[in-house]
Amino acid sequence: MIYLDNAATTFPKPHRVTAEVMRCLTEYCGNPGRGSHRLALAAAEQIFSCREALSSFLGVGAPERILFTQNTTYALNLAIKGFLRQGDHVLISELEHNAVRRPICVLAAKGQITFDVFPVVGLTQDELLLRLAEKITPATRAVICTHASNICSITLPIARIGALCRKRGIRLIVDAAQSAGILPIDMKTMHIDALAAPGHKSLYGIQGCGFLAIGKDFALEPLMEGGSGVDSLPAEMPTDPPERFEAGTLPTPAIVGLLEGVRSLTSGTARDLAARERELFCAATERLSSLPDIHIFAKEHTGSVLLFQKDGVSAAELGRHLGSKGICVRTGLHCAPMAHKALGTPDGGAVRVSFGRYNTPSDVDSLWEALKS
Ligand code: PLP
Numbered sequence: 001m002i003y004l005d006n007a008a009t010t011f012p013k014p015h016r017v018t019a020e021v022m023r024c025l026t027e028y029c030g031n032p033g034r035g036s037h038r039l040a041l042a043a044a045e046q047i048f049s050c051r052e053a054l055s056s057f058l059g060v061g062a063p064e065r066i067l068f069t070q071n072t073t074y075a076l077n078l079a080i081k082g083f084l085r086q087g088d089h090v091l092i093s094e095l096e097h098n099a100v101r102r103p104i105c106v107l108a109a110k111g112q113i114t115f116d117v118f119p120v121v122g123l124t125q126d127e128l129l130l131r132l133a134e135k136i137t138p139a140t141r142a143v144i145c146t147h148a149s150n151i152c153s154i155t156l157p158i159a160r161i162g163a164l165c166r167k168r169g170i171r172l173i174v175d176a177a178q179s180a181g182i183l184p185i186d187m188k189t190m191h192i193d194a195l196a197a198p199g200h201k202s203l204y205g206i207q208g209c210g211f212l213a214i215g216k217d218f219a220l221e222p223l224m225e226g227g228s229g230v231d232s233l234p235a236e237m238p239t240d241p242p243e244r245f246e247a248g249t250l251p252t253p254a255i256v257g258l259l260e261g262v263r264s265l266t267s268g269t270a271r272d273l274a275a276r277e278r279e280l281f282c283a284a285t286e287r288l289s290s291l292p293d294i295h296i297f298a299k300e301h302t303g304s305v306l307l308f309q310k311d312g313v314s315a316a317e318l319g320r321h322l323g324s325k326g327i328c329v330r331t332g333l334h335c336a337p338m339a340h341k342a343l344g345t346p347d348g349g350a351v352r353v354s355f356g357r358y359n360t361p362s363d364v365d366s367l368w369e370a371l372k373s
Contacts, residue, residue: 002363005328006356007150007178007305009200009207013257014357017204020260021253029252033229033243043252050259051242057262058195059186060213067212067245068255072177073099074223075196075212078245079173080104080144082220083194089139090115091132093156094342095149098335099196100175104144114139121298121342125157129164142171142193147179151334151352152343153281153303155183162191171218177201178305181265182274193218199254202356204261208254214241222247273357277304280355280364287368294371297343297350307343309350310371318351325370329353 003011024046030039032047051063060066069075080103084090092100094117107113118132132143143165148155158174165172171193176185180195181202187195193215199205214220222237226247231238238244265273281304288294293311310318319331333340333349340349353367 002327002359002366004353004355004359004363004367005330006359007201007352007354008330010202010204010356012358013206014204014261014264016264017206017257017260021206021257024253024256031229031249032252034227034249046256046259047250047252050255050262053259053262053266054211054213057185057266058180058213059188059190060195061188061216064241065214065216067214067242068250069196069210069212070208070251071210072175072196072198073210075210076100076144076173076175077103078212078223079194079196079214079220081107082223082245083142083171083173083218084113085141086112087139088113088141089137090142090144091118091135091140092116092143093118093120093145095120095146095151095154095156095336095339096144097146097150097175097177098337099177100144100146101338117338119342120154120156121339125160128157129160132161133164133168136168136170140168140170142173144173144175146175146177147185148176148183148303149298149305149336149339150178151305151336151339151350152298152307153301153305154298155179155301155303158185158192159190166191178303181261182277182304187213187215194220199258199261203258204264204357205258206254208251209258212245220245224248274304276357277355277359278302280304280359280361281306283361284353284355284364284367287364288371291368291371297345304355306353307345307350308353309345314348315346315350316348322351322367322370325366325373327367327370 028042030043032044051066054066055063076099116135173194174192176197180197195213198210200207224247228243285299297307315331330352
């Protein structure tokens with residue numbers, strides 16, 4: 001099997017991740033924050049270590065401002081619904097995943113907010129910033145956008161968008177589902193107010209947790225109420241993060257997996273990994289360009305997600321063919337219909353190939369051979 005679907009979830013996971021998850025399950029998986037016995041304390045300690053690791057990896061500035069969630073989607077819903085107020089106007093990019101697009105559309109349909117979409121495809125960074133600035137109104141309270149597209153190799157100039165937002169008194173909420181672990185992120189210097197990411201993609205944890213990292217003065221309300229393990233008497237949630245935002249039991253095994261995933265990225269090879277994924281992307285782009293009728297979308301950009309289509313063959317059919325050769329890719333609209341529309345893919349979408357740390361140049365050769373046949 002050749003796994004080229006790392007944008008959906010990375011596979012396989014580093015041994016240190018699976019080993020620690022297993023150690024957690026067999027040696028210390030008490031309920032964190034719910035008791036003072038050895039197992040509960042050990043779980044809580046590991047969870048705090050994960051907050052510390054993420055906070056320092058992403059330039060958050062305080063471990064308690066890492067709020068664990070079940071996935072990126074929940075983290076984005078928390079940021080969007082916990083921050084926006086009646087009458088706010090927001091700007092989202094045309095590359096947004098449904099994890100941003102749908103909550104925004106629902107709030108707009110209820111008459112709570114208005115929104116506008118800024119273009120990205122085919123624009124230089126300067127043009128993008130100009131088009132974004134043109135859409136700002138006196139009611140604009142947030143820009144919400146992805147860092148890296150989940151369907152093609154386009155990345156957004158987040159630091160420049162952050163600087164613009166800061167200058168105009170607007171908050172920046174970033175969907176880092178496809179960038180955390182690959183692209184450098186420093187929330188403070190990039191002026192990011194809230195950043196959502198999954199544990200199970202390029203941070204190399206397992207499925208079951210994501211997080212929202214928030215800036216110091218980001219005024220957020222919880223999305224859920226419930227037990228927090230501390231301060232049980234009041235009817236309201238505790239006032240401070242992270243407990244204020246983490247109702248119910250946390251997924252300790254997923255969080256310790258994420259901790260090991262982050263540690264594996266900070267052990268000196270993270271930059272090499274991004275460069276290697278990029279090399280594989282360039283090799284695949286070159287190989288596929290030599291095949292007749294193959295059209296690659298956004299191939300000149302700087303990310304490493306490759307989107308292509310073959311004339312006269314549907315994406316689904318192409319995906320089935322690759323699957324029959326043992327090559328795992330993802331086809332269709334990838335939960336990002338606006339992005340497909342902007343790129344001009346056919347009705348059934350296109351084929352996405354996404355690399356991870358365990359892919360090699362021979363995987364690119366196999367993809368090319370399978371497409372040739
Ligand atoms: N945003 C982007 C850009 C994504 O690629 C994904 C998932 O692929 C998500 C959000 C949603 O992530 P999750 O499935 O962890 O909620």
